[in-house]
Amino acid sequence: MANTDNITGTTALGSSRVQDAFGNISKCITLFGAVGAIVLGTVAVMAFTGHEASPFMWIRGAILFLITFLLHRFTARAAQGEYKAFDRLRTVATIMPIAIIAVDLIPGLCPAWYAVLQGLSALSIIAVAVITRGSALSGVFPAPNKK
Known part of the structure; x- marks a missing residue:
């Protein structure tokens, strides 16, 4: 019995174009995590020096920083051909920037510097959403047949 959760065409999955796409996704997620670490570090310094945190x-x-590890896991599994991981990565990468920016726009919720850094981190996730919907990966991960 065939497993429809995984991609069977390993030649397409192993192509340099597809692997480059996953490499770029991994870099974007790493950038997202680096900005998240900078945000947490800045909040810690502010709290330590008596400023508002x-x-x-x-x-x-902390939540946005920890999501980095989940996104890396989705990417690794998708690069191995797991459709569910690819679908989750694509969905989260589409919804997350909208949620980040929407929360940042709530007046008085967080300082401007915080909103700017979080907005910058959202840009890297927008890039992931664009790459996962691009032609390099759409051909490898066709939509599953609905029954």
């Missing part, structure tokens, strides 16, 4: 800033910064 609200629980919202700590919690959101």
Whole structure:
């Protein structure tokens, strides 16, 4: 019985174009994590020096930083041909920047510097959304047949 959760065409998955796409996705996610680490570090320095560091800033910064590891896992599994991981990566990369920017636009919720850094991190995830919807990966991961 065939497993429809994984891609069977390993030649397409192993092509340099597809592997370059996954390499770029991994770089974008690493950049997202680096900005998240900078945000957490800045919040920690601010708290240590007596400036305002609200629980919202700590919690959101930590959650967004930790999501980096989940995104890397999705990327690794998708690069091995797992459709579900690819679909999750594509979905999260589409929704996450919208949510990040929407929360940043709520007046008074966080300082401007915080919103700017979070917005910059969202740009790298937007790049992941664009790459996952591009022709290099769409041909390798066709939509599954609905029954």
